[in-house]
Amino acid sequence: MSTHAQPKGYFLPGPSAYPAMAATGALTMAFGLTFWFNGIPHGDLLFFLGLFFFIFTKFRWFGKTISESEAGKHNLAVDTSFRWSMSWFIFSEVMFFASFFGALYYSRVYSLPDLSALHSKILWPVFTGAWPSVGPAGLIPSIKEAMDPWPIPTINTALLLSSGLTLTISHHALRASHRKNAIFWMVLTLILGFTFLLCQAYEYHHAYEVLGIKLSSGIYGSTFFMLTGFHGFHVFLGGTMLSVVLFRLIRGDFTAEHHFGFEAAAWYWHFVDVVWLLLYVLVYWL
Structure with missing residues (x-):
């Protein structure tokens, strides 16, 4: 159970690769859908690969944000x-x-x-x-x-x-x-x-x-x-x-x-x- 203490100042997270990873997953999904809709082989596979990578990235990214919140780093x-x-x-x-x-x-x-x-x-x-x-x-x-x-x-x-x-x-x-x-x-x-x-x-x-x-x-x-x-x-x-x-x-x-x-x-x-x-x-x- 978190205490949710209110820290002073404004919390600034360090550099992260998650935004670039999420963008890569979304772009892969877009290419996959384009190929799939136009009958290009393996477009469906590319789409689901991008979807999996996108969800995986969001899971890790949001998980880190949640852990920061539960550690009491987030204030008003x-x-x-x-x-x-x-x-x-x-x-x-x-x-x-x-x-x-x-x-x-x-x-x-x-x-x-x-x-x-x-x-x-x-x-x-x-x-x-x-x-x-x-x-x-x-x-x-x-x-x-x-x-x-x-x-x-x-x-x-x-x-x-x-x-x-x-x-x-x-x-x-x-x-x-x-x-x-x-x-x-x-x-x-x-x-x-x-x-x-x-x-x-x-x-x-x-x-x-x-x-x-x-x-x-x-x-x-x-x-x-x-x-x-x-x-x-x-x-x-x-x-x-x-x-x-x-x-x-x-x-x-x-x-x-x-x-x-x-x-x-x-x-x-x-x-x-x-x-x-x-x-x-x-x-x-x-």
Whole structure:
């Protein structure tokens, strides 16, 4: 159990290779995805290799930061810097998803009407402007039907909203110094979150095998898989964060007054919930 003493001054960590290692892992993942999506051999292997290295680096890096905190090296100034850092990180994620939502908005509100307008009929007479689109030349394999919001997406919405509620209950239990209750509700949050991922995996299989929706299925397929896929990846990252928080809860690292690690993971999880609500409405219903 940590005493969380408040040191004087501002703690400055020494030089570290972890930022460069994390960047290397992320870059490897990006190359792996690019190769994988374009059919280049071993792109999937490269992606998972980068993912493993990235997670390993984060595990070591955050572990060192946790040990510094438990040693009492972090005071209020460090805590404030962590809060600002997490806030800006979540803001960067907001802009990341905004770019994909923007692509969906532009293609549906501007591109489809323009390509189906009278002045475009000379170049693309077969284009109807229907959604999902088969492209202006009609060369994209037709999709049998768009993804329906029922049942899997609606079930997943209920799962994520419920997980946000259980996480909030866990947080309030910790603030009331009821550690066992906090652990119970955190476990329930993780069960709901990873059930969401299992349901999404089933939905992907149905989309690919039954409905014929792929990344190559024009703007509909690309926006659908990029939005839902990256969101699922963020659910996985959030679940990883909460798993570490659960371990630290069991170990007794957090107190009612000192638990920013818990709060940071909770902020991220609630952000993931909000993104899913937007995605659920804009991708599945409209």
